[in-house]
Amino acid sequence: MGNTETVLIVGAGPGGMEAARAVADLGKRAILVEAKGEIGGTPYSSYATLTPDLQETEEAMGHIVRGIHQNPAIDLRLNTRVVKSEGEVGAFHVTLESEDSTQTVVEVGSIIVATGFQHFDPGRETQMYGYYEYDDVITLVDAERMFKSGAIVRPSNGEAPERVAFIQCVGSRDRQIGNQYCSKVCCGIASKQSIEIKRMLPNAKVFIFYIDMRMYGFWEDQIYWKAQEEYKVNYVRGIVTEVIRKGDKLLIKGEDTTMGRPMEVLMDMVILSVGMEPSKGVDSHVIEPLEALLFSCCRAAPGRQIFFRGIRPPRLSFARRCAVVVSKDGDHGRR
């Protein structure tokens, strides 16, 4: 006999929090399990401001986070992981383990896996962007850290950069490394950050080197056109293949695909628009009992970006914004 009134949600990022709130709104009980000591997921821990309004993250997400803490129908378990999961839809027995190794078994009818993503590690890039060689090559995430600290500077010398280049699609849309998909947010985030840099350093020249800009809906007007028209950010259609040091500058090499010519341009700082990969937090004991359902769910939406990193091939990748939902009546789908 399972407990169909209770839903287990693994991961308390934006996806998991929203799922928990929705479960509570439906009058059911949510057990929200988070591996870390804080909820809010990647944006809450890593980003200074959020699209589309460039609002501070604390301000934009604070009320959602507080709402979770205050909701009596949400049983939040911090510093907790799933270590075992058995049973079937409608009657799962899931063993949770907290930081002090205490184990508890919960009976739940459905499980929502919202373990999120991790940023692509540019050390794996087949093209040579020098992230682990040069201080002045940073990622979108490093830049967010700088925005949080209130200054954007070249890490090598602490000076304000005069020329900044964003390189798009680092770790995404790249068959060579096995990530064919578009990460969908990095064009918007690079545009957002380019505005922020121009606000902080109005004399800086900012370039965005892209394959094609994918703004996905509402970010187009608020960010993309604004960056170009108000902030004079230069969007260059081109593929950068290499970043190397030349004196105290960085030389970016590649091809300007509009002009159809090779290009070599000097920059003070390069920001890699790293994409997303499935979270390593998706451990096998969470997935194993769900895998068959997850795969059929993905078959139901072929080609869609419903990703999940399974433990067996095909390795579907992560869930963005939310999760695969496996519920009692087998009505699994995506939110």
Next chain:
Amino acid sequence: MEPLNLPITGTKVETSKVFERDPETVRDEDLREAIWELGREGEWIVQPVPEPYYLAPTKFGRMKKIPLEHTWHHKSCGQCGHIPGYSTSIFWLNRILGYDYFDPRDQTSCTAWNYYASATSNQAAQAAVAMRNFSAAYETGYYPLIHCGTSFGHYKEVRHELVHDAKLRRQVRAIIEKLGRPFVMPEEIVHYSEWMYAVRDELAARVQYDLSPITATVHPACHYYKLQSGDAIYDPEIYGGQRTAAVTGVVQTLGAQVADYSTWYDCCGFGFRHILVQRDFTRSFATLRKIEVMKQEANPDVVLTHDTGCVTSLDKSQFAAKAHDRQVGVPVMSESQFAALALGAHPFRVCQLHWHSVDYRPLLRKMGIDVDRAWAEFEDDVSKIKTGELDYVTWEHVL
């Protein structure tokens, strides 16, 4: 030209960011288990890496077995014709270290040059050549060690195809059976510069000269590390584990300085098709994109690399640029030749530098080698051969 006295920053990265290797993230699958599995299923014989072997770290943390001895030396077509000292130095080093090796006379050229030049051959023929060489090695009981970067990279791609394509496997197997040979896949495909890396400390212990005044620039060979890159040797100490440690790791361990330059990732200019049908492009690329940039940015005493085509293009293109008064004139050789020189090998009898185009004498003098005496000895050998007093130079002369 006046020395430039450029600061040498070496291969230590200036950033505190650390690349964490993760074998899970390697994009080229680790084929080893599949190779053994096919062996168990009777698809082929797997030739294990002979013990003792060295475990070398690769880019994503997988450890690669590098045989120390009982190696079967797969030479390179361009090498023997243009820079024979490349392979002789490898053999000399094996002998100095007391390692047993085999220098076969019945090896087939890998044909990858033509393949990369879009010129000839097909999938089955390419794979058959590779497997024919592997079977030849197996029959001798020695383990293949590939001298050429292109053969090495190409064989890894062929191995990938053979693992995944049962039809191709059957086709090639039939050819090998017709030749009356066993169908063999080595456990690892190993490049000679990986062997050099594996024995670098042993080499360093035998160095005869102070190499600290010597600055080298390294050209990493594209086909060594850009094909199936998860299989090439990387070391966190060398450019943060972001550039291959082959060559660089050896040169530094021997005591010389390695200087960086901004076109390190570029091709040497060989380009396969270019060297055949557009040789001017090769000449310009090798000199203007590589040698001149090295000279401007690092002012090296020598350029070291680990592939035949690279040594040849970088060395033998410089005469053309020199005719146009460009800033060239840096000797080029393999790190095996450089290491052999450092360990006291004869520059001409062993390293055969007289086959190289750019003047290497200033380098040898800076290393502390009496080049005039060595040349006189070599001339003496030649006159003895002319008079019939000597048939040829033997290992006894040079060890």
